[in-house]
Amino acid sequence: MNTDLLTLMQWMSPAFPVGGYAYSHGLEQAIDDGAITDADTLFDWLVTVLEHGTGMVDATLLCLALKGEDMADTARALASSKERYQEAEAQGQAFTSAVNGIYGEQTPPAPLPVAVGIAARRLDLIAPQVAAHYLHAFASNLVSAAVRFVPLGQTDGQRVLKRLHGVIEGVAARASQATLDDLGSAALGSDMASMRHETMEVRIFKT
Template structure:
């Protein structure tokens, strides 16, 4: 087995100190307004984000970063709202600081997908593999948000995550052959939900 796969799994594990559990990516808003209320609507919501929103954009940013491109400012410019930018920057900062501490590297702070891509340059893994695990961690965190906040049972949450596996593999495979010009987002409902979350009166999650 390639030991670099274990390294990447560790980086993207819920145990890695990124604070991912505190971010709902706007999901708190759509659960609050009833647009997401069960396993099916949660799975559909996350699938759209993976295919048409942050998942698609992050996948290309990550692949381009692995290939040596400097994508940090592009990632910041593409953030659809203040909270989205904060979410990506905060997790990226936590990731870089922890990896630097572990390895002695001196990587600079960057939005999360870029930070992972830069760190993954030193791994002997194909970009598609890195993106697949990155998107799985992203989807898993959103499923966890749904399990806690809708709420869903753990079994329903895991069924939903399993149903997203083909979508994750599809997006990762596409990103491995795409370029900067393929970067676009059309998950407008998710973007609007993230903007609305900024002024929500009662909030459990940071985004």
């Protein structure tokens, strides 16, 4: 067993103190709008986010940061809404703080995908592997949000996550070969849901 892989699994675990459970990435608004009502509509929404939205963008930012490029300000500039910016920034600060505490370092904070890419430079793992674990944690958090808010049964939630494995693998592979010029998002429904969530009167998630 590769101990570096165990380290990455620790960082991506729900037990790692980044507070990911508090964020829905606009999913709460989409559910409230009736765009997501069951496992199939959740799966379709997540495929779009992973392949054409934040999933691909974050994975690319992570891989570029892993290669040594300074991507923090680029990640901030790419945030499509106030809440998306806060989501990435707050989780990135929490992640960096925890890693700094573990290793006795003073690495400055960065948005979450960039922070993970920087931290993963110490690991003897290939970029697609790191990106896939990051995307799996991202998707798992959104599935968990849907389980609580649709509501969706736990088993249906796990079925959705299993169906996403091939998608995650494909996105991670593409991101590992992507360049700065490839960065872009086309998940407009997800972006608009995130923007509208800012003024949602009653909500349980921060985003």
